[in-house]
Amino acid sequence: MHEMSLALAVRDLIEEAAEREKFAKVKCVRAEIGALSGVEREAFAFCFDLAMKDSVADGARLEIVATAGGGRCPACGRETPLTMIYDACAHCGAFPVEVTAGKDMRILELEVE
């Protein structure tokens, strides 16, 4: 149900933007959902359709940009990929790695008319 709250938050942000930027219809919503954000992308897409009902983004297409997880190892200073936040550094085996990518959940842009 987390995903539903997020979808409703997206709706709020879109409605705010519609008022500010004077658009009446959203055709496409581009959102970034990081691999380490804890969000189920499929569940989010499902909730998105429900949450946009009767809003300016009713029926809008959702495009998800999935950013991969990554971090910086404080021990060796190198960048390392992360599939879980508690993964060890792929180079030297140290942990915890400081998460630098993949946590974000953002609305990037809207295609409107």
Added chain:
Amino acid sequence: MCTTCGCGHDEMKIEGVSVHAHEHIHADGTRHSHAHDHRGPHGHGDDHDHTHEHPGQEHHGHAQAAAQGVEQARLVRLEQAILAKNDRFAAANRARFAEAGVLALNLVSSPGAGKTSLLVKTIEKMRGRRPLAVIEGDQETRLDAERIRATGAPAIQINTGKGCHLDAHAVGHALDELPLSRGMVLFIENVGNLVCPAAFDLGEAAKVVILSVTEGEDKPFKYPDMFRAAKLMLINKVDLLPFVDFDVAAALSAARRVNPFLETIQISAKTGVGFEAWLSWIEKGAVAVGG
């Protein structure tokens, strides 16, 4: 939907009353009504004027008026965090706590790990030492707030309806009903769930995650975000250790793997074991926020 602060979650209720209804209940359980003017920033001070400010909205993107009368497709750049609004409310709550010198703790766990039992015992043991207050989150019932009020401490119940976590906006409204005082410790019992509450900052000083010995010791791996976000882990129900297969060492090592900075205390809300350490952890936090 509340057009003032933009909250669209009509099912969110405080003491059984919709967040934007005209009736209000106080922390001691009394109830009364008054008009709710939705044109100004809303909130409820002592005089029941609507004085608390919802945080301002940031403006991003650039308006590009479409050519007159022509429907034109265009791109609007937003680059906005999806939880930006929650984060703004959380920042406002945090500022309120800092100004009042209140330590706010966000208690999270799976359902039934013992959050309310721990709070009841904690209030009994802390009575007279510091002012205490509780915000209770639950999907449907008011039972937990009633259990807290039975101890004499003020409590406000937030019902989230289908929502599986508290959010900073609802907590802000609950705060309007709770008089804060310097040196107070405010406990916020979140909805029993280890997933969503990790993402929703309430403005608390720390998240306290409770893992009971009737659960699996691998929970930190299953819910890493929560264990990473927490500052303290209470391993509760240790009075049951002789009767269950729970491996404390394995739980501690899983938790430290996910969050090497996590502090841990073994405790029992039933027998009172571990409360000395827990109460001194709270005291340290309360002193740190200037209370």
